[in-house]
Amino acid sequence: MDGEPSIQKLSIQSDSSLTVEQAIANLQSEDLGLRVYAAWWLGRFRVDAPEAINVLITALSDEDDRTDVGGYPLRRNAARALGKLGDRRAVPVLIQALECSDFYVREAAAQSLEMLGDVACIPRLIELLNNQVPGTLPAREPPQLAQPFDAILEALGTLGAIDAVSNILPFLNHDVPRIQYAAARAMYQLTLNPEVASQYGDRLIQALNNDDLQLRRAVLADLGAIGYLPAADAIAQTLAENSLKLISLKGVLEKQLLHTTPPNLSNGAIKVMALMDDLL
Numbered sequence: 001m002d003g004e005p006s007i008q009k010l011s012i013q014s015d016s017s018l019t020v021e022q023a024i025a026n027l028q029s030e031d032l033g034l035r036v037y038a039a040w041w042l043g044r045f046r047v048d049a050p051e052a053i054n055v056l057i058t059a060l061s062d063e064d065d066r067t068d069v070g071g072y073p074l075r076r077n078a079a080r081a082l083g084k085l086g087d088r089r090a091v092p093v094l095i096q097a098l099e100c101s102d103f104y105v106r107e108a109a110a111q112s113l114e115m116l117g118d119v120a121c122i123p124r125l126i127e128l129l130n131n132q133v134p135g136t137l138p139a140r141e142p143p144q145l146a147q148p149f150d151a152i153l154e155a156l157g158t159l160g161a162i163d164a165v166s167n168i169l170p171f172l173n174h175d176v177p178r179i180q181y182a183a184a185r186a187m188y189q190l191t192l193n194p195e196v197a198s199q200y201g202d203r204l205i206q207a208l209n210n211d212d213l214q215l216r217r218a219v220l221a222d223l224g225a226i227g228y229l230p231a232a233d234a235i236a237q238t239l240a241e242n243s244l245k246l247i248s249l250k251g252v253l254e255k256q257l258l259h260t261t262p263p264n265l266s267n268g269a270i271k272v273m274a275l276m277d278d279l280l
Helices: 020-027 032-044 050-059 073-085 088-097 103-116 119-129 149-158 162-173 177-190 194-207 213-226 229-237 242-257 267-279
Strands: 011-013 017-019
Touching (some): 032 050, 032 073, 088 119, 103 119, 103 149, 119 149, 149 177, 213 229, 213 242, 229 242
Antiparallel strands (some): 011 017
8 A cells, every 4th residue: 555564575483484465365365264363473473564454453343253152263363463563543443342242352352452552442441341231241161250350450450540440449359369369450550549559469469379370370460560569579489480470570670660760770670680580
């Protein structure tokens, strides 16, 4: 198209070798398997081409690739990819995707809207959190949640949705622990009083002692997302993979670096860097 950058010609290696041109063509082919893979591939390699955004947006309304139980695998991959590509042209269609009957499309859309950082989605996210969007189906796997509450809560916290606080608070007592942790993460981000906010951060530190490894992994991600410095020692000592602990500590370090003027480093930043060195 006139005035737009040409499509990248370089091949990128994955399970097989594709060019961007081929992936975009595959996403428009009649072969559903190729289409689903192409949507994943474009997001995985964060392809910076206007044509990629256009075909992924189109894929979000696909009706051909539907499972026997009503899921939309192509839409799921397209929603995930659009968040990774970072183009806000995708925001309106991702907001619309929050109405999709497929639980996992809604989850992917909420996660991508969080990545894109556009506050226009906040009212619809609040409606979804309150389970007020008609036509949506619950997850098929236990505990068969009505909505992807953890993804919604995380998005609201990242987007600074102060008006959602009263809607988030009840989820601190949800039956599912990972949803409790997502609510604590959001409340930390949305609470203006640092002393009160620290209560939510401390709650996440305590959760690092959970017997369930999957939950400990989730909490590591939450603590990294909020950059909670008092959690640094607990993160380093958590019974989990060092790679995940390093990612979490990286989030804490990045938060510390926001408050320093290079080449000077805060004591907190120095401490976190030392903990990261010990894990390498």
